[in-house]
Amino acid sequence: MIRRTASLALKQGQSDTIKVGILGSGITGCTVASTLLQSSSDKKFDITVYEAGRGVGGRMSTRSSFDNDSDEQIYQFDYGCRAIFPPKTELFRSELERWRKLGWVKQWNGKFVTIRCGDESSKNYNNNNQIIAEDTAEDEERYVGYPRMNSICEQLLQTKSNKSTVAVITQTRAAAFYVQSAGSRMWQLRHHDNAESKVLGEYDWLVCTDRNSASTKNVDLRDANIRPFNQLVNENIQSIPICTTMVILDKPLPITVDAIQIDHANNPTSMTSKFGTLEWITRDSSKPGRKQYNSDNSKTNECWVLQSSEQEGKRLLESKRLQGASLEQIRDVIRETMVADFKNSLPLLMSSSNACSDDSVRDIPLVVQSFGHRWGAAFPKHIAENNTFKSIDCYLDADKQFIACGDYFGKCHGSVEGAFLSGRAAAYHLIEKE
Ligand SMILES: Cc1cc2nc3c(=O)[nH]c(=O)nc-3n(C[C@H](O)[C@H](O)[C@H](O)COP(=O)(O)OP(=O)(O)OC[C@H]3O[C@@H](n4cnc5c(N)ncnc54)[C@H](O)[C@@H]3O)c2cc1C
Structure with a gap:
């Protein structure tokens, strides 16, 4: 083309x-x-x-799909770069400002939390599951490409x-x-x-x-x-490879946060047992300009992006069952594994004090569709x-x-x-x- x-x-x-x-x-x-x-x-x-x-x-790719008849968007995912974080240099700050003025990027006011293994001295220590959820700096500006990355x-x-x-x-x-x-x-x-x-x-x-x-x-x-x-x-x-899965839920997930980082560093064994491959869980639908309502004003399905940790992504891609597998098979295994990890971690995510909108809500949405993706070279590593x-x-x-x-x-x-x-x-x- x-x-x-x-x-x-x-x-x-x-x-x-x-x-x-x-x-x-x-x-x-x-x-x-x-x-x-x-x-x-x-x-x-x-x-x-x-x-x-x-x-x-x-x-910085985006995957989207539209209905052939109505031309309505069915889903959209930024399945690579999640967000542009506060600039470290003046040169990029002024370019980002130019993009903002041109309407190419918009600020994403989604709520971010980091979840890690706590100890009993931690403020948010949760005795049942021993994880803590900490709000990430609220004043941190994050931008996303508009209307897509x-x-x-x-x-x-x-x-x-x-x-x-x-x-x-x-x-x-x-x-x-x-x-x-x-x-x-x-x-x-x-x-x-x-x-x-x-x-x-x-x-x-x-x-x-x-x-x-x-x-x-x-x-x-x-x-x-x-x-x-x-x-x-x-x-x-x-090159650091990682795995990503795009998930469509039948209704909004009843948690008050839009991006969750699972910090495996403190206690990798415990965190992996609770969250499996997952390192980032992002409600893509919460980004500005992403479709949230249907033409009849009902809420759309919700799009989430799951990103693996470096270690677990590598472990999955190097696992025996993927040796000699076709790209299609690899994507399927990524999808199955990460959707299972997501489902397993939902009760814990929802019960962690900072994440759930209402303690009485335990109505877990259904996964209606999902797609796996392998990033063979997601991030560079300086040896x-x-x-x-x-x-x-x-x-x-x-x-x-x-x-x-x-x-x-x-x-x-x-x-x-x-x-x-x-x-x-x-x-x-x-x-x-x-
Ligand atoms: C899952 C994920 C999450 C990320 N999250 C963030 C984030 O939140 N914030 C952030 O700032 N960064 C994030 N990043 C990193 C950021 O996306 C990258 O640093 C940035 O997009 C790299 O841009 P690039 O142009 O250097 O490389 P790329 O975007 O990789 O572009 C290189 C392009 O070259 C093409 N190409 C290569 N060889 C050839 C050839 N011979 N002929 C034709 N085409 C070729 C490739 O197909 C590719 O499209 C993330 C990355 C990933 C994978």
Whole structure:
């Protein structure tokens, strides 16, 4: 699928036209594209964003479904990034403020609690089940994409430019080839999954936004002639996989909180026995702009997202029954396991003093539908403490005109903020070098 924005058409082949190929349409790739589109440089950027997934957004993806006849929404889930938390840097604070003013994000006033194993000295110690629920800072501002998490990425790709253009090609995994011949060199992108390895386009600059592209298991950068970079990534970065399940309940869950973090750190054995794989339980329907009422004013089904802990997610994915399983089977096992954990933990969640709206309410809703998802690389992990990637915002090979960026760089790694900062730095480098 190819989508080209309405920016002015560009005459190709002009010397002041810089062709840029971007691998990935997550927040990093979209920030690079948007920053180039906004650039006041004399150069024109002819940008193509390739996305292996079905839609843009990467780990800020949203899954939704609509009724074919009435066009009414049936469900919507932000099944990757839950929320954007208070910025740590001025640069991201001002970008978030810009997004807020443009209506791309809205504040989520949902109530957050953390549940952990307590000891008898704890204020909220509950003698029956020995867990405590603590409100998370009420004044902490949290934002979500409006009307969906991935709409931030879509909006960034619509950035107006009076000279540059961007094309977005989804469902296409691109592999990069560095082609050098007498007096000329360029990046050639070819179809990764296509038997003929069809040429997709030729570019002056290559921007790679996914650390997995450097993996030895992956062909994305195998012929890119950037071995030092691939080696650096593989020696320094690991990917943390986790499991997610999207759940539709037939009616609202009668608890007064919208996001529950299960803190396994204090007593992992006890917490796992009570909550199984679960680390985050989020009422997605409570986010601003998400559908809460049907056209007849009745309450809609409620959408919840369950996210596993790192340890339990890994344990599940590495379990014997999943060895050699197909992706479909893996998703089914994730779904079954996490829905069972959710159901088992509900009585405890509902009886914990801070979470239940009314002690007399014990009317547990039914799960009407659920979907499992495996995030093979949910978060980056820096292997060594003094890791190169923590101190740089992106990687530049000016000679080859190659830039790597993504949420594995910088101090805010593993977050939307880190991804944004890295994408912004990458675009500035590119503009500066041109
Ligand atoms: C379950 C979960 C919960 C999270 N919760 C939060 C949270 O609450 N707050 C927060 O700030 N962050 C959260 N994060 C982290 C945050 O979502 C990420 O840090 C951020 O979205 C990363 O953006 P990115 O653009 O760097 O990478 P991605 O979003 O992963 O984008 C990379 C994209 O590149 C594509 N791609 C890779 N190689 C190719 C290729 N060769 N050709 C074409 N396309 C390619 C991939 O398909 C992918 O879409 C969460 C992440 C997960 C998984």
